[in-house]
Amino acid sequence: MKNKIAALLLAKKRPLQLLLTLTGAFLGLLIFMGGVQVYLNINRLIEKKDMLGGDYLVVSKKIQLVNTITGKSPSFSENEIQELQQMQGMESVGKFSVGTFRTKIEMDPNMAAFAGPALKSDFFLESVPDGFVDIEKEAWKWNSASDEVPVIIPSDYMKLYNNAFAQSQNLPLIPESLIKSVTFQLRIYGKGKEWATNGRIAGFSERISTILVPQSFMDFANANYGNAQDRKPSRLILHSADPTSPRLARDMRSKGYELNEEKLRSSEINNILQIVMSIVTGVGILIVFLAILGFIQYNQLMAYRSAYEIQTLHWLGFRVIQISMPYIRFILQSVSITFILAGIAVWILQLVLEKVFLSRGFEISNPSPAWALLAGFVISLLMAGIGCFSAHRQVKQLSK
């Protein structure tokens, strides 16, 4: 008998209209979920890339001929540092400490077998105050009892290796996640002594072209193996409220300082990209809402065409909910199918995106489209909810 009622009420659905309406909903959901997905991918890329937070700047002095002759590198005096600290919008200023000992790095034997014997090299180390490093405290600490030193390397090194070196030497490409699990040996020479410890890559930075170690390690190594007294810093790290402001760049230039502007520009591009993706997602939401409206109208029309049946059923003694149930079931089915199809499409999109990103040397740390699907599910739920509610109300009105 239930089927009879459903057949009576749904007899007047127009398949083509339904198809068009649901196609709209499908496209809206797809664009919305796709937008969320791409947005999250980009966000993850940015978040993961830089262990120094987004608002940090590195400033140094221009190297001039006189420095080459005297052999003294241009450094910042305490006064200059104070001056910088008092600039508008400046939140904190940190000094770079340079390791004044010789450092060699050697690949772990396991890794050497994998990447070839090439990775054995002289290195230099620097550090900045720990507060400037945007990494978990647990992962970025060292004391004399630790058996590993965490280091941050410029992400350019990875790119150089993966995009140029590995390909020219027929070596395997190494994704970031793999290199983070590899340890290497760090040998330190100075004051006639030699000391070896293990190193581990804790992260990458776009912002700083140097190899960073924790401040505590630097202090320890400099004190025990370093050959110089307290040196003035040649580079400073700044935390500014608005690092992209043109005024800041102008002030720095007028003092003869160099800023790592190009790196900033790339973070600006990232910001723009995020805005673009937000707009895409917004357009997706708009389309979804238009689709919801269309769907509601479709259902209302379908109910209108069955106004006689709805009224008669109610007059014969059927309850309103019994009459609206076929519509509710129909709406839930339609929305579910639309969501499932859009979900599959987004999943495929993610697989394609992953390939595209990988081929450009990016690795997406968490490629699951779960969040996009969840967002799409919430929107679908909303769509189903509004649809069912309006259908029920319509039936109630028509049954009078």
Place this chain on the structure above:
Amino acid sequence: MKIHLHHIIPAPLKEQLGDGSVWNRDTVFEPSAHYLVRADSGKGKSTLLNILYGIRKDYTGHANYGNHEVHKISDDEWSKIRSLEISYLFQDLRLFPALTAMENIQLKPGNILYKNEIEYYADKLGVSNQLKKPCSKLSLGQQQRIALIRALSQRFEWLFLDEPFSHLDKNNAMIAMECIMERCGPMKAGILATSLGDQNGFDHFQIIDL
């Protein structure tokens, strides 16, 4: 359940109330009694039944079904009443043209007739061959008899019949009345019927002029 009308005036008839005994009067329909409401077209016969069936609310005055004011009864409450207490043979029949005669009858909420009982009444009324046909293929007279069987298929305390024999000849009207009495008797149900003046078949009904 007793039906009590107290100074009912339907909105469309406000200007042209006659001197009948229902509109703007105090009227009681006692349970188990049989009434024939008689009036010309346009005097509000269907309106009266529709008010008492809860599908018209544009009136002033009080209409009570038992202790309940009819316009205050909820939709769900009405569904219960319509499938258990009041059965209504609509003037416009209200069949579903796409469904067969049998499906139309069996669809009725509260239907308690077995298939063979339905066939018994169809046979009596001369429409047993039409049961498997879609209602759109039946003549008006056949449709009226199918709608009557549907109205009789449930349990009820009151049977509303709105010009029940309008499409039937005298003989078929007699048979239809026999079927009605056969169902109403055991249930001790009251009947509220309307007609355009003639009393054919309503011999023992209490006559009320609108």
